[in-house]
Amino acid sequence: MGEDSIKFLHLSDSHFGAHYALKPKNLHRRAYGELFFQKVSKLIRKAISEHKIDFIIHSGDFFNQSKPPSEVINYGVKSIEPAIREEIPIYILPGNHERSKLPLGLLPFSNGNFNLFRKPSSFIFEKNGIKIKITGFPYIRKKIKYKFKLLVKKAWFNCNRKQVKPDYSILVIHQLIEGSCIENYTFHKGNHNVLPFQQIPRKFNYVACGHIHRFQFLYNNRANSSRSTNKSFSIRQNCRKHTWQFWDKHDLRSSSFRDPLIAYAGSIERVSFAERNEPKGYIIGQVQFSPPNHKIQTVKFQFHELNAIRMVYLVWDLYKANMDDYINQTLDKLYRIHSEILSSRNERDRFLVAILKIKIKGNGSYSSDKIRYLKQEAEHLDIYLTFSYSST
Numbered sequence: 001m002g003e004d005s006i007k008f009l010h011l012s013d014s015h016f017g018a019h020y021a022l023k024p025k026n027l028h029r030r031a032y033g034e035l036f037f038q039k040v041s042k043l044i045r046k047a048i049s050e051h052k053i054d055f056i057i058h059s060g061d062f063f064n065q066s067k068p069p070s071e072v073i074n075y076g077v078k079s080i081e082p083a084i085r086e087e088i089p090i091y092i093l094p095g096n097h098e099r100s101k102l103p104l105g106l107l108p109f110s111n112g113n114f115n116l117f118r119k120p121s122s123f124i125f126e127k128n129g130i131k132i133k134i135t136g137f138p139y140i141r142k143k144i145k146y147k148f149k150l151l152v153k154k155a156w157f158n159c160n161r162k163q164v165k166p167d168y169s170i171l172v173i174h175q176l177i178e179g180s181c182i183e184n185y186t187f188h189k190g191n192h193n194v195l196p197f198q199q200i201p202r203k204f205n206y207v208a209c210g211h212i213h214r215f216q217f218l219y220n221n222r223a224n225s226s227r228s229t230n231k232s233f234s235i236r237q238n239c240r241k242h243t244w245q246f247w248d249k250h251d252l253r254s255s256s257f258r259d260p261l262i263a264y265a266g267s268i269e270r271v272s273f274a275e276r277n278e279p280k281g282y283i284i285g286q287v288q289f290s291p292p293n294h295k296i297q298t299v300k301f302q303f304h305e306l307n308a309i310r311m312v313y314l315v316w317d318l319y320k321a322n323m324d325d326y327i328n329q330t331l332d333k334l335y336r337i338h339s340e341i342l343s344s345r346n347e348r349d350r351f352l353v354a355i356l357k358i359k360i361k362g363n364g365s366y367s368s369d370k371i372r373y374l375k376q377e378a379e380h381l382d383i384y385l386t387f388s389y390s391s392t
Helices: 027-049 070-079 081-085 104-109 144-157 323-342 368-380
Strands: 004-011 055-058 090-092 114-116 121-127 130-136 168-173 206-209 216-220 226-229 234-238 243-247 252-255 261-264 280-290 295-306 310-317 354-361 383-390
Touching: 004 027, 004 121, 004 130, 027 070, 027 081, 027 280, 027 383, 055 130, 070 081, 121 144, 130 144, 310 323, 323 354, 323 368, 323 383, 368 383
Parallel strands: 004 055, 055 090, 090 114, 130 168, 168 206, 206 261, 310 354, 354 383
Antiparallel strands: 004 280, 121 130, 216 226, 216 261, 234 243, 234 295, 243 252, 280 295
8 A cells, every 4th residue: 555745845034135236336245145046946946856845835034124126026036936837836924024024026926826824824735635734824023922822723714725624734933932042042932022832732743934044953852841953954753653763964863752843944045144154955844644544654854955155254353463464364265265165066156155254353554455455356266255343
């Protein structure tokens, strides 16, 4: 007896329009902004052709602002056209950067394959008689822990298909959840803008979450407290034994916990220097059902890492050394970065090689000609060079 399988792509925080200057003085800044469009278009094509996905979930911050320029809207729409052409349903949730509402430029795609969470609502995806319910609501800015239960109830019953019992349920939200992490910080439920883990109903099997740019799986362990991991790139659930297995690059380990599993897919590209050490990518989910009763057999989620822009942060402390020494050291750094990036087969087609940010502390004297030469070399090597200044 065979099994039916449903596969989907979960991505988030594409931030279309970030770092995208309409009239840039530095073309490398424009190239940085273009990366966001290019990566989403490429990964959607790959998800369709290689992963054979059935639908797509985007869990918030599709755009970087609530009123993006028409050029940004058009490029954003174009990036998801591969899915529209192949009639792959896509479910998009407005996030905080869009102020919980996507611009009207996307409305031409408002058909059976383009589904936008304008308000708390649910959609039913069906394949071979298998019904998956996708529930969500736009980003809530304040006091989510007090509003969440009612919002989920409204979304669950406001469905495009009435009286349908789903075989699998997904919740899509763009919120902070207890136990989720960014670098050196974990969000706790004491904050009324952080959703307590225990509030998420167990009727959901998977929570496709956005807002945090750091990829991570969040789950409930036996001690009844939430745990987060961004080291396990693959998770498989054996529904007969009610156990989960975690894989990372080094080991395999098992754990026992109940649904739901929460996943922050993270941003698809590094949006700021705070993310320079984080992996970027997307999640492929696969649920296998056994006919004829569509009982869930196995569930697998795998994070697929994308090549992210190399970011390097340097500090020129003029109280400790002179400017000329720093310029010479930085020139050597530029050449090494250029050589390292272009030696990678996956990076050779990039117009933008890396981003280098230099913070200058102090008021020491320096040669403007050497600074000018440094900028010219960075431009020649396709490295986006930026400066910030501080007197302390």
